Amino acid sequence: MAEHNFEPLKNDLLLRAAVGDRDFFTCCRSPEIACALTLLPIDKYDGLLDAAIIFSDILVIPQALGMVVEMVSGEGPHFPQRLKTPLATEDDRQYDEIMEKDVDVKKELGYVLDAITLTRQKLDGRVPLIGFCGAPWTLLSYMVEGGGSKLFIAAKTWIYRYPEESKKLLQKIADLCVEFLAQQVAAGAQMIQVFDSWAGELSPASFKTFALPYLRHIASALPDRLAELNQARVPMTVFAKGAWYALDELCESGFDVVSLDWLQDPAEAMRIARGRVTLxxxxxxxxxxxxxxxxxxxxxxxxxxxxxxxxxxxxxxxxxxxxxxxxxxxxxxxxxxxxxxxx
Structure with missing residues (x-):
């Protein structure tokens, strides 16, 4: 049988997928796959959805900070080496390394930005495209818990035993969120959302100390950073799941939209909001x-x-x-x- 001189395969993603060699974050890191997955619901429910949200994950920020995150089937995200303590030892300087790391968002998270640009082009004006990030408190929780949690023992230990170090880390994450969101807008996102998925694990007083200030920072700093990039301000949404007690404060946090979970009564939320934000x-x-x-x-x-x-x-x-x-x-x-x- 004659031999054939085929060109080397430049994209073997389908073949790797066929043998199970593709995980969640591989999809996130491929602009083409992330674009296709973003467009799926828009195409399937044509005319019924008014926006597309980019296929990505909130944990790309810890990855950009140098942490390894794996998606374990049936369990969710897992950090093989969680952030254990802010107190450096000979064997563990992870906190210091994260605090000292100067993240180049375009380099570390360029795959998200490329996916946004490609998706915006493919949408061809059908609906607006939403970019997003995780909120500082939620990201800190994942980083120190090593994944999801029911009791949040590690996260609570951090904020109550090491409050100043926790605040420094929260501010570090908040600054990175601002830059990441700004670059998403520059890449083509027309609206942004900040997901504080674990907000409801904090008491009202703790939320005001360890979550709300950093949400406010994002809302106030992002428009300034967009101006520096010659980008127009875009609508901003905050979703603090479970923080029903903080709706009044969230309406004054600087975001245009406050997203509610299903535990809040719509009529009561409208009464509290008093038209200050869109719900x-x-x-x-x-x-x-x-x-x-x-x-x-x-x-x-x-x-x-x-x-x-x-x-x-x-x-x-x-x-x-x-x-x-x-x-x-x-x-x-x-x-x-x-x-x-x-x-």
Missing amino acids: QGNADPGILYGTKEAITATVEEMVMGFGGGKKGWIANLGHGITPLVQPEDLRFFLEEIHRIGGR
């Missing part, structure tokens, strides 16, 4: 496991709670879509929002 939310993602009648009832309650579809509200789930949701049930939910909300 976003907040159906329980679990409703998508229910009947069509249950989905309709939830949408009706949500729309009426937020004022009957009037201005000042962005329809959304109160968190991400959970596993095993049927695509057609999500479609029905979106269709009901359009029907009942009177778009």
Whole structure:
């Protein structure tokens, strides 16, 4: 049989995927894959979604700071070497190394920026593109816990035993968030969102000390950094999951939109907000496991709670879509929002 002189394969991603050699962060680091995954829901639910959010992860910031993060099947994110203590020892200077690291966002997180630019081009103006990052408190929690947690023992140990060192790390992360978000806008993001997924693990007093100041810093510093990059200010959203007690403070934090989880009553949230911000939310993602009648009832309650579809509200789930949701049930939910909300 004659030999063939084929050109070397330049992209073997499909072949590696076929044998299981592709993980979550590999998808994040490939602009082409991240773009394709971002566009999937926009194409599938054409006309029902009003924005696309870039496929990425909040933990790319700890990675940029030099930490290894793995996605373990069935468990979620895992840090093989978590941040144990701010007190340097001969064998462990990780805290000092992170604090001393000068992160070049374009170099370390350029794959996210490239994905945003590619996706913005592929969207061709159909809907706006949202960029995002994790909030300082949530990222610190992951970095010191080594992954998700139920008790947050390590994170609570840090903020209560080493409060000053924790604040320095939180500020370091906040500054990196500002630069990362600014570069996302420069790359093509038309709106940004900050996810404080573990905000509800803090008491009201602790939230005001270890979370709110750094959210405020991001909201105030980002427009200035955008101006330095000759970029226009974009709308900014904050989602502090579980921090229902801080809604009034969040309305004064400098963000344009405050996203709510499903534990907050829409009508009460509107009363507290008093038109200072746009609210976003907040159906329980679990409703998508229910009947069509249950989905309709939830949408009706949500729309009426937020004022009957009037201005000042962005329809959304109160968190991400959970596993095993049927695509057609999500479609029905979106269709009901359009029907009942009177778009």
